[in-house]
Amino acid sequence: MRRRSLLIAAPAGLLALAGCGDDGKSDKAEAGDSPSPSGSPSSSAAPPPKIVDGPLPAVTAGQKFGAKPTVAKGSGDPSKDLAVKTLVAGTGRTVAENDYVQAHYLGQVWSSAKVFDNSYDRRTPLLIQLAQGQIIDGWRYALTGRKAGSRVQMAVPPTWGYGTSGNEQAGIKGTDTLVFVVDVQEVFNGKSSAKGAVVAQDDIDLPKVGTNTDGKAPSIDVPKKAAPKKLVANYVIEGDGDEVGENETVLVQYKGVLWADGKEFDSTYSRGQLTSFSLQQVVKGWGQGLAGKKVGSRVVIVIPPSLGYGDNPPQGSGIKKDSVLVFTVDILAKM
The missing domain is CATH 3.10.50.40 (Chitinase A; domain 3)
Known part of the structure; x- marks a missing residue:
């Protein structure tokens, strides 16, 4: 079966960067035949x-x-x-x-x-x-x-x-x-949001994410508690689309904040521009957190340093070494 040809520009924002050990490959989708x-x-x-x-x-x-x-x-x-x-x-x-x-x-x-x-x-x-x-x-x-x-x-x-x-x-x-x-x-477009059933966020030890679907950035309230040691990836809104495979490319809206102080360091909402990327070309916490989740969903991901940027955060990002990262991600489509 022939693969479709894609000519997608490399997305802006930190998530286009892989974690430690990045091989420097471009985030452009590979052209097929x-x-x-x-x-x-x-x-x-x-x-x-x-x-x-x-x-x-x-x-x-x-x-x-x-x-x-x-x-x-x-x-x-x-x-x-x-x-x-x-x-x-x-x-x-x-x-x-x-x-x-x-x-x-x-x-x-x-x-x-x-x-x-x-x-x-x-x-x-x-x-x-x-x-x-x-x-x-x-x-x-x-x-x-x-x-x-x-x-x-x-x-x-x-x-x-x-x-x-x-x-x-x-x-x-x-x-x-x-x-x-x-x-x-x-x-x-930049006003697109998740669509689906709102899921209860009952764990007081985890961040609580807003459930608005008006295209505006949802809030992220980080608890004043110790961050989890392991990866967390939970539905905030559960869509009814296909599940995302670990090697697939997705189109998303996202917002990222630091667990330490709740400060935003990157957001597609701020840029007014969606981002697409392969789950194999981003930090491990993103790839593992989104794999298996349904298209149309909003997911909160808490990424420990070992699955994020560790001791080598992107220069000028405002992310300190060994930071725990918190993201809200709307999975709009698979590419």
Whole structure:
């Protein structure tokens, strides 16, 4: 089975750093061998396209949202502009530039109807940020302003696709217009929060975390007691999504404070920007604490020094040696 290609920028913040013994590898997701919309976007800074209604080839089967579509061969010459049409109108969150979009999609060549990639057969939607350099510009411009739950069809000329070089591996020439059908399942941004059932926080010896789901940073009240010696990872809000595997990449909101004084040292909420990372590329306490937890959940993690930064905290972080760290983490999605 082909893996999807991801081109995700390295996240900001301390959690992109591994713990002691970091091998210095980048936190970028490894590119796979599938020529997806994120595989090799054009590097040229093309001007914004004019968006038109068509022409677009007919969807001849699988017309319902979420069903694998069959799309006819393009008829005549495609538009030199970006053709976009909403086939099914959703009612969810509106997509904006730099949001993360979770979507199923099928892509084919206009002139031949050759399908070069689709996520439906993989049964795994693509999760990608709609940011320059992360995804082909056709997707950025076509999906912005659409709503979650929508099926969008687009015809992307080379200028806003893979450029004049095309994608040889996929059989895409530099003159090919590409046709996509995209089912936008979820949209995530800096206002996204966990969603699920609130779990009682009865242990007075552990931090208590706020349960607000309005996109604002939850409170973390650290007790004036000795910190636990072992890792703690408990649900604050339990979602109903799939469990996170120990080798998977997640999209999260988080906030970190020191057990010693409750001082915040890092937060996606403060930056207004989500973070994605592999559980194999962060401090051990994060990897172990989030593995097995459900997507959609908020988790409180208390990390002892041996599973955190130990005696080698990141320079300029405000974290002292052998600090116990406390995090609240909203697991928004798996990538």
